[in-house]
Amino acid sequence: MTSATPSPPGALTDRPGPTGTTAHAGSSGPPGPAAGLPPRLFLVLIAVCTAVTAANIYVAAPLLPLMAKDFGSTPSGVAWIASVAQFGYAAGLLFFAPLGDRVNRRRLVAALSLATTAALALGAAASGTTALAAAILVASAATVVPQLLVPLVAERAPAHRRASHVAAVIAGLFTGVVAARVVGGLAGQAFGWRAVFLGAAALTAVLGLASAAALPKEKRRRTGPLFAGLAQLPRVVRSSPELRRACVRQGGMYGAWSALWTSLALLLTGDGGDGYGLTTGAAGLFGLFGLAASVVAPVAGGFVDRFGAAKVVASAYGLAAVSVPLFWLGGERLWALCAAAVAVHAALVASHIANQTLALTTTSTPAVANTAYVVAGFAGGAVASALAGAAFTHWGWGGVCAVAAGCLTVGWGATSPVVRGWRIRR
Template structure:
């Protein structure tokens, strides 16, 4: 990152590559400013325990977005439908998360994050509980939409950790939370499938509701107390989004890169249960529990995350993103071969998760440090990623119905091509990526 990040040790490190919107903002205060304003000091817990608890909360809450995908066969059996006909519920979760990010994540720059994290955790838990009791697909989709919209806690915690991390270790600290996030994705797939197969998918949603409430409230309790002096409307951060994105070419590039990469991952990963549990020429005929174990390959992301954070700190975001896209490009033909060869499917899952996490850490670190409003910038970045993922998932479900696994792989290849085309555009910003 540029050397200007270390110029003021008591202030969150920021780059100065491009101006941002002139809308009134209140930058996140430094620790010194918080004490001067009478704000309570950070919670009296050791930094290692604090980071571990935040990472665990990130894992649990992130898992909520992916609960439905591995349980589609069980839901279909319960509702008298087919798994492919219910694939849209997985897209609803991603659209809900993107909507929640638009409205709630920018509040991290403006309101007390303790109260916000606690309130959203309770809302998400209640919605998951209602989902567990849903009588049909429509009611379940509505519950998933609300739960996903409230499951933006990770994107409130990541900027806080980035603000307080030393400049030379920022990507590594962000990587710790990203590792937690991907661990949650794996848990949603593996544990969700195992519990669903043994007790039913409704127990999975009920358990997720309990864990979300417990971890969300526990994390809120140890967060530093904040007294934000808000000016203007509560949701002014949402109005700032267009100006912040226009003002930073690096942020725009990070948004599109992530949209392409996450879209490719979503198309393949949300459709994988259809391939693994399907029968005939387009499926392996596995049970839901066995197919869920396939999610263990996602642990590659959690393993790679700390390494990727170190590489970003050392070599910069641009090189890591380029390497991630090359790696993802290798995974798509492997996934296509995996339609008939299980070994190729296993290898592809590992390769794609490595590419996704490297790309995500590099781009999110950039998004958090390229403007003076990190929560708003992070909102733009994550919304772009999840919008790309939701669209790709929706297209992948249709593609699987009409063209099988080959159609899903084609959707993934298209999203990667779009993201790479933007990545390859010559940089014009005043502060280039290292």
């Protein structure tokens, strides 16, 4: 995993330090070569596996109207299922992501891939929303493979190419997030939501096991309790103001994005008689706007290196703030909805790159810090998704936009220089 010279306790710096490699506790040395794969092919395989596994977290969102019809409910009545996936992923990050430093990643990736496959298959056979939610919870908790592979890619990459290699995997992650909406919506419209779950299960099994087989051989010498990394989380978060700020800001940003994108299918398909009355497949195509915005990833990385994480996050929050009134206007104007979809996704990508860089470079335990950071982001997204579903039921699309605005206000307001100064003076 990339790391940096840690800041002294209490240091308030937003500019990342130099990067290097961090030896993992319990490892006998750097990873060996992959199982016969050229470096470029290995990177492509890991990026594709990351895209597929990340897509599993969001596969339910574009299928909510189809699920509602199957279960005799309304789309807004089953919207809470999408938030279950994010809670499950956050829980999986807490328990499984820190294990990458302590157990054999080959076996861990294979086991988690098979668990995800089984859960998705059970979800496809679910007879009601409770069984479906339970399957999605397990699948999402086990689909933390991307957070195990990103550190490995950083370790294997040449020093002068490390950032570009990690960026390729992150690009795969965001591509998977968007593809889940596009492909899931189209396939669901053509074959039904259960077929989408079965397809996701098959892809996860094939790519997960292929990636596990391609991973370098490792000899782990576990010292201390298996979940020692989890026990370190409170201390690491308390000791780093910069990490806490990154967690809160990304929780707010991801919450706003999640509230809007989770509920977007409800607006586009016209739940309750309001909206555009599009088919599930046509609604899923809106994900292409998010895919277009993913091209900001390399640009945002360069800006972080040049101007520091704080300025990039502030700019991302400004862009997200502009997107909220555009989304509100998009309730009646399709062009505004298209522009807002691009803007909020670009804001999320830029904010994520800047905040994760900050989280990884301001403590001496980057693996634990990264776990805290990603969990905070997905927890914010899960809470916002649940609130957005209820808001849409009671107040329509305007209520969803209000939830998103509230997330941004909390995320930025709780970490703004004015608030920090007031706390210090106290």
